[in-house]
Amino acid sequence: MTTYSPAQAAEVSGFSIDTLRYYEREGILRPIARTSSGHRTYTDDDLGWLDLVHCLRDTGMPIADLKRYAELSLDEATLAARVALLEDHDRRVQESIDALRGQQEKLREKIAWYRSQGV
Amino acid sequence: MTTYSPAQAAEVSGFSIDTLRYYEREGILRPIARTSSGHRTYTDDDLGWLDLVHCLRDTGMPIADLKRYAELSLDEATLAARVALLEDHDRRVQESIDALRGQQEKLREKIAWYRSQGV
DNA sequence: GAAAACCCTGGAGCGCGCTCCAGGTCAAGG
């Protein structure tokens, strides 16, 4: 099984090393395995989780929610609940896309109005 | 011409009174007219501008950019430049909508994968 | 075997965008 140094994990995940440590402190990542000297070694599993984390962060999920989600993940029996949470989040993402489009529409009307005034 | 007390301006614009004062301090609003005793009186023009500000904020324009835009507005001759800035912003909004949709797609794939695992 | 590069910890600091507070002035109703 491949493992990754902190620098490699940062490279692959797209998070900075500091952010990876921060997420671990916050409980968003479960404790990362260490070498005998204390250096972290990330696994493919960790990177897979980080990929989901990236997706959730990029779609606006707050750190606190991510943390709760991660805590749920500690218990295998909560799988259905977690999927439900992801679906809730998907709905919120849809709402924010819709809101953004609505505002974009307004913005375009403003621009069109300026244009009609002979800009 | 209708004028508005701070509370009314807040009500209509959707910003809090504190935020209105903050925007004025920051130069995002030009100095609001005052009564002889120093109380602000917002005009329809002010509210029109605030409507655009709301639209720009909701679509993610940072305060600093809004401020630059507002400074440009002080000079009538910059109208074309301002419209160009709005169009730039519109493009950025489109990009963030696209990005959001891309991530939403990824999210939905993750959900589908969990579902396929028998959740 | 020494320099350079990497990693560790705990905690401070920061940028953003407000939000709140103290201490005071002003205006409208009873």
Add this chain to the structure above:
DNA sequence: CCTTGACCTGGAGCGCGCTCCAGGGTTTTC
């Protein structure tokens, strides 16, 4: 009048999500 509530100013404080730093160990490279 006097109370009540809205408003004023300057400045402090806050929540979020990192980001950076000091002071120290480790691993790799030449």
